[in-house]
Amino acid sequence: MTGAKRGRSFVSAQQVAELAGVSRSAVSRTFTEGASVSEATRERVLEAAQSLGYHVNHLARGLINESSGIVCLIAGDVATPYQSRMLDAISRRLQAINQVAMLINTSGDGESVAKALRQTLNYRAQATIVLSGAPPAALIETCVASGQHVILINRDDPVTGPENIVVDNVAAAGEAFHMLRRAGCSRIAVVSSLAGTPSIVGREEAFRQAAAAEGLEVTVARTGPTAYASGYEAARQLLARSDRPDAAFCVTDLLACGFLDGARTEFGMAVPDELCVVGFDDIEQAGWASYGLTTFRQPIDQMADHIIAKLAAGEPGVSAPTITTFPVTPVWRRTVRPK
Amino acid sequence: MTGAKRGRSFVSAQQVAELAGVSRSAVSRTFTEGASVSEATRERVLEAAQSLGYHVNHLARGLINESSGIVCLIAGDVATPYQSRMLDAISRRLQAINQVAMLINTSGDGESVAKALRQTLNYRAQATIVLSGAPPAALIETCVASGQHVILINRDDPVTGPENIVVDNVAAAGEAFHMLRRAGCSRIAVVSSLAGTPSIVGREEAFRQAAAAEGLEVTVARTGPTAYASGYEAARQLLARSDRPDAAFCVTDLLACGFLDGARTEFGMAVPDELCVVGFDDIEQAGWASYGLTTFRQPIDQMADHIIAKLAAGEPGVSAPTITTFPVTPVWRRTVRPK
DNA sequence: TTGTATGCGTTATCAG
DNA sequence: CTGATAACGCATACAA
Numbered sequence A, B: 001m002t003g004a005k006r007g008r009s010f011v012s013a014q015q016v017a018e019l020a021g022v023s024r025s026a027v028s029r030t031f032t033e034g035a036s037v038s039e040a041t042r043e044r045v046l047e048a049a050q051s052l053g054y055h056v057n058h059l060a061r062g063l064i065n066e067s068s069g070i071v072c073l074i075a076g077d078v079a080t081p082y083q084s085r086m087l088d089a090i091s092r093r094l095q096a097i098n099q100v101a102m103l104i105n106t107s108g109d110g111e112s113v114a115k116a117l118r119q120t121l122n123y124r125a126q127a128t129i130v131l132s133g134a135p136p137a138a139l140i141e142t143c144v145a146s147g148q149h150v151i152l153i154n155r156d157d158p159v160t161g162p163e164n165i166v167v168d169n170v171a172a173a174g175e176a177f178h179m180l181r182r183a184g185c186s187r188i189a190v191v192s193s194l195a196g197t198p199s200i201v202g203r204e205e206a207f208r209q210a211a212a213a214e215g216l217e218v219t220v221a222r223t224g225p226t227a228y229a230s231g232y233e234a235a236r237q238l239l240a241r242s243d244r245p246d247a248a249f250c251v252t253d254l255l256a257c258g259f260l261d262g263a264r265t266e267f268g269m270a271v272p273d274e275l276c277v278v279g280f281d282d283i284e285q286a287g288w289a290s291y292g293l294t295t296f297r298q299p300i301d302q303m304a305d306h307i308i309a310k311l312a313a314g315e316p317g318v319s320a321p322t323i324t325t326f327p328v329t330p331v332w333r334r335t336v337r338p339k
Numbered sequence C: 001t002t003g004t005a006t007g008c009g010t011t012a013t014c015a016g
Numbered sequence D: 001c002t003g004a005t006a007a008c009g010c011a012t013a014c015a016a
Helices: A013-020 A024-031 A039-052 A058-064 A081-096 A111-122 A137-145 A169-182 A198-213 A228-238 A253-267 A300-312 B013-020 B024-030 B039-052 B058-064 B081-096 B111-122 B137-145 B169-182 B198-213 B228-238 B253-267 B300-312
Strands: A070-075 A100-105 A127-130 A149-153 A163-167 A188-192 A219-222 A247-250 A276-278 A295-297 A322-326 A329-331 B070-075 B100-105 B127-130 B149-153 B163-167 B188-192 B219-222 B247-250 B276-278 B295-297 B322-326 B329-331
Touching: A013 A024, A013 A039, A024 A039, A058 B058, A070 A081, A070 A111, A081 A100, A081 A253, A081 A300, A081 B081, A081 B100, A100 A111, A100 B081, A111 A127, A111 A137, A137 A149, A149 A300, A163 A169, A163 A300, A169 A198, A169 A247, A169 A276, A169 A295, A169 A329, A188 A198, A188 A228, A188 A253, A219 A228, A228 A247, A228 A253, A247 A253, A253 A276, A300 A322, B013 B024, B013 B039, B024 B039, B070 B081, B070 B111, B081 B100, B081 B253, B081 B300, B100 B111, B111 B127, B111 B137, B137 B149, B149 B300, B163 B169, B163 B300, B169 B198, B169 B247, B169 B276, B169 B295, B169 B329, B188 B198, B188 B228, B188 B253, B219 B228, B228 B247, B228 B253, B247 B253, B253 B276, B300 B322
Parallel strands: A070 A100, A070 A127, A127 A149, A149 A163, A163 A322, A188 A219, A188 A247, A247 A276, B070 B100, B070 B127, B127 B149, B149 B163, B163 B322, B188 B219, B188 B247, B247 B276
Antiparallel strands: A100 B100, A295 A329, B295 B329
8 A cells, every 4th residue: 555645636647557456567558648558457456546547647657758738828918819819729730739838928028038938948848839938049059059949929030940930920011001091191190109019110111111112201109118008109199290190000000990990989980981990910909899900810720720730740850940921811991991 | 760750750758769769657657757767868869859859749648647637628619809819828837737628619619618628628627617508517527536626617607617716896896886886877888799698687687786775776688799889889779868877887998998989979978077987897998088887807817826726726626516706896996986 | 054855636658 | 467666746743
């Protein structure tokens, strides 16, 4: 009677073996995919396990075959529509391939992204998926050196890890500009944020350049973080001007919703008659009747599928950094004049 | 030179010890809180660890002191504003006490909640926090028997686990009714969902009873899941009637947003002049200018604090199930006539 | 303070 | 098919 720990603790294979009258190995084999056990002992073990409430210890299992089955998801703004949607898409798929998601919330400060990367190493995660935030290059390197997949989403920095997933910001921004032009808009503003994220500045910059190619100046407003309130505030500032804009490209739907509300509430403007607005991401709220936001949809499900495929493929490529770009499709709703 | 695994794998304490010229124990002690190491060796170890990219294996550590530092968060609708907000609040605090959140996404089907509970056991989680879904009582029991904290949020079922966190639905629903009555409304509808969650039916039922106490009949609409679209559809059906309601209590803000949009878009109704609406949860969108929803706020941060306190307190109470009820505070905005 | 030895719960290997 | 045994990476009681 070695392992009789009288309740209040997890049950071990040892205890199951004793109850079933078999060896630990038999118990182990019963719960190991594709091991050979006779149906008789298998049932005895299963029954004993059931009555004792035994569950295989993945920590110990991971100790042996260097695969914990854990994938770390690192994100800063979990409560955000876009991020939480992505989180949902990825975690759901992870379950399907018998992996489990470890959520690391890097609440703001930059130091904590590094801390998050270290957590991922501590838990011997198979992969690290960075949804937001800027991880230190050195730590990324050790993650890769340790055999992890490191996947960065919408983070096409100059210095990056090996697997990058990116959305075609410049194509979308260019298309946004032409949508607005075809609608007859000429005083176009860009509503952005102070975040300085690669995708944010990428969209901003691409739009500006598309405008410049037609000889058009564009004013850009950055009034705060990438949030609803910043969009609202941007409307407040931008639309109070004497040369009030007749269109806005918002680098994020959240900003766009705020901007729309600001334009309507503070200035009573009619959309799209007096003002055209284009967003980015196609979050759920963009489709709500109060907004009917014309925007660009990120193919979140496809991106998630791609990530899972990478993970399922096994060992990460030892080779050079990868960049996979996903197309972004326009979703026409009611904030831009048709034609 | 035992542990020279040439790259592509995680570094072990063994390798660090060899490089630093000390024993494995010295390495272990260096990374163990409150162990005694001389400053000299400590630095040598730290340096070696740094250059090798060593990180303590929490899996192995958890094997020894039955505490993996993992807390499982089980949720069904991660992408939902309320859930993701809760997720954010909890995971953020978990980091602060050196725990890490494992996110288990029970995507819909009931079986997967059981699967989630088993995962929690597999990873020897300290605690299991169920944000949504109905876990089988038997599994809850083994979790508790294994020494886990099991915390159920807004799930005051008859059969429950040991630690329940609940919001005062009946007080809020009662108050909602009186808000609407004081606003002069008499034909009041309840907008609910087909989900059949305890909190949903609790609010529904409490509101109905408050009305019944004043001899008022209430019609309840359940047009689908607890989502925006269901609220919209409810408006479509409810407001097309000859005895069109002049008020609605929506058991969720998401439903309320949909209902408001439906009322305005499909019927051009003026809120709050022709129609008063009350929501529940106070999600971010409730505060957006397009909605200005009068609703009831769940004290998410306090609830999260409470959970953390429970975890930090150590061993779960062996005693009877606990129920902690949190108050819900009304947030007056613009969808109910004042006075 | 330091090193040695032991054990944590598993699985892989090997002999039967 | 089965059981004994050796890892896996780490923390700790113990001896030095």
